[in-house]
Amino acid sequence: MTSDSERSLRKWPMADLVATVALVALFAWALWASTEWSLRAALFPRMVTAFGLALALFHLILLLARWRAGSGATGDHGVAPISDAEDDPLDYAFATAGRRAWTVSLAWIAAFFLALYVLGVYVTAPLFTVSYLRLTVRASWRLSVTYAVVVGVVLYAVFEWLLTLPKPEGLFL
Template sequence: MRRSPEFLLALAVALLAAWALIETRSWSIQTALYPRVVAAPLLVLALMETFLSLKGEAPAEAAQTMDFTLSTSITPGLAQRRTVSAFAWLVGFLAIVVLLGFSRAIPVFVFAYLKGQGKESWTVSIVLAALAWLVFSLLFVRLLHLPFAEGLLWTLRK
């Protein structure tokens, strides 16, 4: 059996649909009607897709979706490394937002990315990090008065 990523993706959706259907067993008809109406065809379609992906790659036509295509000009190995790295930066940004709060995390993230990943000069990294913080403070905090949570580290210190 060939377990391609397409197969795993379709299988995951099939399992999700099956779980969604099982969950409806204990619900009243009012609550369960809509999830059943959509989860049942979803399960059938996902199982079809799972079965078809077991038989091999999708035909070329199926790949012609009305959507953008990821770049193909980079070698697969390098592309995979860069993908993991980009996603890690995003998760890292979330981590420092949780720890430091938005107002401190923004200059830290912008500076770290520009210097560490973008290999920009010290001046560019510092100026742009300060600019990001300034725009954030003026627009979102001062002008729009949006509430931003303090970071976990600051909350714990209090």
């Protein structure tokens, strides 16, 4: 017999499925949106979104194949029970994360994309980096600021100097 906690960990990893479907939708929308841009402006976004869409679809196919293969005789959808974080840390994190952890994570993601829309990539990336590292990870100021500066310089160098591609400017620029 299995205990209730083991049974709850054997459930289908719904968070993985939801995240994968959301990524498929996001990459498909971004790829479709880039069709309105000129070839030069859309080259990099199309490459990134096509690659991301292909990976997300591949992951979705793997998830559905695993579900279909395990749904016959076992009844537990082929998902092995997770006893602790050493077995598979990612599955353990998804299986045991509470509502607060999900809410905080989704709030960070939403805040990043909102700031990207409003402030642009050159302001958002370093600002988000410092904020996330200081408030969530509790990293030192030195590490946070250094990391943010590197992120800002790399983004600027790649988009402005190397590729000369358009990037999200934000509402105010």
